[in-house]
Amino acid sequence: MIYTSETIEQLIEEFAQLPSIGRKTAQRLAMHLLKMPREEVVKFAKAMVDVKDKVRYCSVCFNITESDPCSICSSQKRNRKTICVVEEPNDVIAVEKTHEFNGLYHVLGGALSPLDGIGPEDLKVKELLSRLNDDIDEIILALNPNVEGETTTLYLAKLLKPLSIKTTRIARGLPIGSDLEFADEATLTRALEGRVAL
Amino acid sequence: MKILNARLHNFRNHSETSFDFAARMNVLLGENGQGKTNALEALSFFCLTKSFYASADATVLMRDREFFEIDGMLESDNGKEFSLRVAYDNAQKSKKFTINNADAEKFSSVIGMFPVVVLSPENNKVTFGAPNDRRKFIDLVISQSSRAYMEDILEYRRVVRQRNTILTEAQGKECGALLTPWNEMLILRGARVIQKRNQFIREFTPYIADTYLRIVGEKETPKIEYAPSVPIEAETTVEEIQSRLAQKLARKYNDELRFRTSLAGPHRDEVLLSLNGMQLKHFASQGQHKTYLVALKVAEFFYLKERCNETPVFLLDDVFSELDENRSQKLLSLVESLGQTFITATGEKMFGGVHWNKQRRKFFIKDGAVVNEAMAA
Ligand SMILES: Nc1ncnc2c1ncn2[C@@H]1O[C@H](COP(=O)(O)OP(=O)(O)O)[C@@H](O)[C@H]1O
Ligand SMILES: [Mg+2]
Ligand SMILES: [Zn+2]
Secondary structure, rough: OOOHHHHHHHHHHHHHHOOOOOOOHHHHHHHHHOOHHHHHHHHHHHHHHHHHHHOEEOOOOOOEEEOOOHHHHHHOOOOEEEEEEEOOOOHHHHHOOOOOOEEEEOOOOOOOHHHHHOOHHHHHHHHHEEEEEEEEOEEOOOOOOOOHHHHHHHHHHHHHHHHEEEEEEEEOOOOOOOHHHOHHHHHHHHHHHHEEOO | EEEEEEEEEEOEEEEEEEEEEEOEEEEEOOOOOHHHHHHHHHHHHHHOOOOOOOHHHHHHEOOOEEEEEEEEEEEOOOOOEEEEEEEOOOOOEEEEEEEEEOOOHHHHHHOOOEEEEEEOOHHHHHHHHHHHHEEEEEEEHHHHOOHHHHHHHHHHHHHHHHHHHHHHHOOOOOOOOHHHHHHHHHHHHHHHHHHHHHHHHHHHHHHHHHHHHHHHHOOEEEEEEOOOOOOOOOOOOHHHHHHHHHHHHHHHHHHHHHHOOOOOHHOOEEEEEEEEEEEHHHHHHHHHHHHHHHHHHHHHHHHHHHHHHHHHEEEOOOOOOOOHHHHHHHHHHHHHOOOOOOOOOOOOOOOOOOOOOOOEEEEEEEOEEOOOOHHHH
């Protein structure tokens, strides 16, 4: 369908750029926006701009935050001896929901995947290594149970080995190919309990 | 198992086609290009959650449509009924599979529940074609009988693609450090694939010998052998395979840089088919190739039946146009004795002696729909 307005075409294009939004859905969203009251649209647009202006990455763990360091990194109630390494900020939320983990996090920003142009340099690995001092006595690798997550786990385990810090990984109790983010709490809790030494 | 009925919506040239199938034999008749093969493809899609021809789900979606769906009822050997539905949405690029109205958590968990054996002209490549065609054949059989294998082989293929990306982008330059974690993963998954294939070939050998005997008598001795990319014996442990793969990877490193692709691992395995000690590929006649393929497929049927504890459905696409009258009749009475079969043909000549009833039904397919006999003509 070709619209008679270039402005709406533009908006459809923008929506269609978003993950898992096809052209049809983009059209529907654009038409919906057109029908919304102006103040609602402004509120919506502001929320999008705010997210860019106010949200940043924690300089310690690279989770998303509005204050740096983030609330987890600066909390005195957390166990500061354990670091749980995850791929994405969403994975922090998934692990937090289990209420089984009270340590700190480190967000790598992805997993090794040459097909997506991601190599070791693109992940926050150096930053992880620089956090490891005598106070840290366990690292839990909680990456996604897919090929890329597993390979990154192997890679990190090898890097961490000479440091002789206890390194564990969550047990592969999660359905293969699924993302950590989508795992239900019970499964993730079981996986955290069943973690194995590397 | 049996497929009791099926409804195809926007699947290739079937916009809305329903079938009530007979318990033993179902013959899909019609001129070329009317949608017979498409209907068989839909049945296998429905049982395996993917196509046996096309690699991408979008290919089987009817042109200019957004969404396809296949649903229907199956009955397992123990009499339990399952309602199955697979749906694909092109805008979201998402596929959904439900069994008895519950979403399957992952597609691989469905594989093996509803085993399918397909014999089609496409399969000629198994005996004639390249090593890759034989690997694909055994991978599909093993995957249907072992979920763990299916997961391993899918992951293995992904590792090879990831590694190849590194090798391509390195443009011949040193990239050992980048490869290291992928090598480890290739060794872990690759060793499991090799061990499982080795075990499979040993298990499968008696089946092929048996079915060959049933089809042609004892004059000819078929043999299927595994020629893995690293040497291996029956007792070789996974750890041992891992270390042999590691050695081979190290040896091949310079060649890999030069050719910019992965050169060690089970994606380079070969499966050798022979008849009376002679390589089929080089020495067999056309007729021997065809008989061999039928024997492989019937062997697959019995193998899956035992491993999955469920009788597979047999899909025969255009098979009789390729065989002479005598071989055709033999094959027909053989597959008829096995379980529920689905057969496509352009003419009824082959089925002259068949009594059409509740057990045996024929369907006339025209322009993506089931029509009555008069309309088909
Ligand atoms: N994705 C598709 N959308 C619409 N039509 C398709 C699609 N794929 C194949 N077809 C049509 O299906 C027909 C072939 O059907 P097929 O089942 O192979 O015929 P046959 O009855 O000879 O086995 C062709 O007319 C082809 O154009
Ligand atoms: Mg056909
Ligand atoms: Zn932080």
